[in-house]
Amino acid sequence: MNRLVHVADYDALLLLSFGGPEGPDDVMPFLENVVRGRGVPRERLLEVAEHYQGFGGVSPINRQNRELLEALRPVLDVPVYWGNRNWHPFGEDTVKQMKDDGVRKAAVLATSAFAGYSSCRQYYEDISRISLEGGPELIKMRHFGDHPGFVAAMADHTREALERLGRDDARLVFTAHSIPVSMAETAGPSGGLYEAQIRRSAELVNQALGRDEPWDLVWQSRSGPPQVPWLEPDVCDFLHKTDAPAVVLVPIGFVSDHMEVVYDLDTEARDVAAERGLPLERAATVGTHPRFVRMVRELMEEPEPVPCPLTCCPAPRRHRS
Ligand SMILES: CC1=C(CCC(=O)O)c2cc3nc(cc4[nH]c(cc5[nH]c(cc1n2)c(C)c5CCC(=O)O)c(CCC(=O)O)c4C)C(CCC(=O)O)=C3C
Numbered sequence: 001m002n003r004l005v006h007v008a009d010y011d012a013l014l015l016l017s018f019g020g021p022e023g024p025d026d027v028m029p030f031l032e033n034v035v036r037g038r039g040v041p042r043e044r045l046l047e048v049a050e051h052y053q054g055f056g057g058v059s060p061i062n063r064q065n066r067e068l069l070e071a072l073r074p075v076l077d078v079p080v081y082w083g084n085r086n087w088h089p090f091g092e093d094t095v096k097q098m099k100d101d102g103v104r105k106a107a108v109l110a111t112s113a114f115a116g117y118s119s120c121r122q123y124y125e126d127i128s129r130i131s132l133e134g135g136p137e138l139i140k141m142r143h144f145g146d147h148p149g150f151v152a153a154m155a156d157h158t159r160e161a162l163e164r165l166g167r168d169d170a171r172l173v174f175t176a177h178s179i180p181v182s183m184a185e186t187a188g189p190s191g192g193l194y195e196a197q198i199r200r201s202a203e204l205v206n207q208a209l210g211r212d213e214p215w216d217l218v219w220q221s222r223s224g225p226p227q228v229p230w231l232e233p234d235v236c237d238f239l240h241k242t243d244a245p246a247v248v249l250v251p252i253g254f255v256s257d258h259m260e261v262v263y264d265l266d267t268e269a270r271d272v273a274a275e276r277g278l279p280l281e282r283a284a285t286v287g288t289h290p291r292f293v294r295m296v297r298e299l300m301e302e303p304e305p306v307p308c309p310l311t312c313c314p315a316p317r318r319h320r321s
């Protein structure tokens with residue numbers, strides 16, 4: 001059959017993710033992998049280690065990724081592999097396995113929907129680092145925050161949270177990982193793309209819900225040295241000050257309920273709301289919502305994506321660690 005567009009014929013999918021500890025002894029070595037050369041103060045690291053230890057040293061991200069793999073298997077016609085940047089199974093090891101299995105060309109689904117250094121460029125860096133001579137070609141799929149599958153899944157979960165809260169006057173407060181302002185300014189070919197894409201995605205979710213009410217976008221999980229400016233307002237500062245009568249937090253910036261969600265939102269942000277007597281619910285991330293899972297297949301059926309220009313989303317200046 002002649003096709004009008006070139007359909008990239010992948011013979012595998014690689015789920016490329018962040019990785020997380022699977023027990024108390026993994027926590028510090030994992031964190032050291034994450035922040036190597038990034039100038040994150042030791043005190044911040046020890047504080048974040050405590051968040052993980054509060055969950056028995058186990059990040060929820062690995063279970064979430066395993067669940068996504070299981071949900072993808074019946075929907076795709078090709079084998080599904082999983083590799084991480086910061087913890088086992090490391091992408092390096094997975095790609096060796098893929099090579100041994102004779103994989104030729106794999107679509108790469110990074111567990112992040114948007115542009116930016118941490119959310120996109122760093123996954124390209126991972127791909128170059130783990131690619132092997134004679135191994136599979138690894139094609140990173142496009143940003144998907146505006147894909148109807150992502151939007152519909154997020155909208156569904158937001159509707160469920162609104163129903164749990166049971167208040168018509170609740171305000172939707174979208175939240176995403178804060179990043180340094182300098183990183184936000186250089187996101188995408190002409191800058192500002194991380195924030196612009198997240199805002200667009202939030203707007204699409206709001207529209208899908210048929211809501212006319214104003215909504216907010218706030219940031220969470222700030223890291224780095226205190227003198228470096230990051231995107232604001234922080235979710236907790238926002239909750240301290242808002243005059244909204246009730247709030248649904250919508251973690252639009254994440255694809256699964258990992259530590260940033262279950263600690264920074266479900267523990268910290270919830271405590272602030274409770275202190276103020278502010279009714280609050282948190283929408284589930286897209287996770288394994290069937291429409292999101294189907295989106296992955298749809299992305300693989302699109303023409304092969306044009307890679308991001310090498311000049312966008314540059315790495316921040318390296319710090320000595
Ligand atoms: C934009 C963005 C996403 C969303 C896109 C995506 O999902 O990729 C994201 C996701 C995640 N971030 C995660 C964990 C961490 N991020 C850190 C630190 C940082 N994140 C940053 C940005 C982002 N991060 C940045 C600019 C830093 C500063 C240091 C650096 O420039 O790298 C640190 C260091 C300690 C600290 O928090 O200070 C940890 C432990 C986990 C795993 C959670 C789990 O284990 O369940 C996930 C999914």
Ligand SMILES: [Fe+2]
Nearest residue numbers: 118177221260
């Ligand atoms: Fe992070």
